[in-house]
Amino acid sequence: MPDSRTDLDIHVVRLDPDLPLPAYAHPGDAGADLVTTVDVVLAPGERALVPTGIAIALPEGYVALVHPRSGLAAKHGVSIVNAPGTVDAGYRGEVKVLLVNLDPAEPVELRRGDRIAQLVVQRVETARFVEVDVLPSSARGTGGYGSTGGFGRP
Ligand SMILES: O=c1ccn([C@H]2C[C@H](O)[C@@H](COP(=O)(O)OP(=O)(O)OP(=O)(O)O)O2)c(=O)[nH]1
Numbered sequence: 001m002p003d004s005r006t007d008l009d010i011h012v013v014r015l016d017p018d019l020p021l022p023a024y025a026h027p028g029d030a031g032a033d034l035v036t037t038v039d040v041v042l043a044p045g046e047r048a049l050v051p052t053g054i055a056i057a058l059p060e061g062y063v064a065l066v067h068p069r070s071g072l073a074a075k076h077g078v079s080i081v082n083a084p085g086t087v088d089a090g091y092r093g094e095v096k097v098l099l100v101n102l103d104p105a106e107p108v109e110l111r112r113g114d115r116i117a118q119l120v121v122q123r124v125e126t127a128r129f130v131e132v133d134v135l136p137s138s139a140r141g142t143g144g145y146g147s148t149g150g151f152g153r154p
Pocket residue numbers: 066082084085086087088089091094095096097098
């Protein structure tokens with residue numbers, strides 16, 4: 001479904017011409033759905049690098065993040081090992097999805113053409129890493145990993 005609010009064109013090559021381009025389910029959605037080109041069965045705990053049949057050329061200054069779909073996660077325990085996957089602007093290979101079946105008991109069967117993940121395109125900064133001897137102080141300081149407490153229960 002075309003989204004008239006965007007001016008950003010991303011060139012896509014369909015490596016598998018029978019399958020669709022990434023598509024937003026609703027106008028304004030953040031994630032465009034990606035499909036699998038192959039049938040896959042994932043046993044409990046199993047992972048697989050699944051091809052999506054597309055290659056893209058992101059403009060410089062953009063990244064595409066490969067996110068899990070919440071419906072597959074909630075209903076089948078299917079997630080992405082490296083979530084969110086990072087597609088660099090210079091990458092011209094096939095976009096792939098490292099799916100994992102986190103369900104402890106049930107295998108999951110994915111069929112060619114099923115929507116398996118979603119691609120979120122974002123602007124991104126390329127930083128200069130400047131070495132210094134001392135960092136400026138901050139309210140948090142070095143506290144992390146639960147330094148503010150747990151669930152916040154009384
Ligand atoms: O979910 C993903 C993650 C990555 N990639 C592709 C695009 C990305 O630009 C490239 C490299 O990904 P990343 O930098 O995360 O992996 P790496 O292990 O650091 O590999 P490399 O040494 O090639 O950078 O692989 C995907 O197609 N899907």
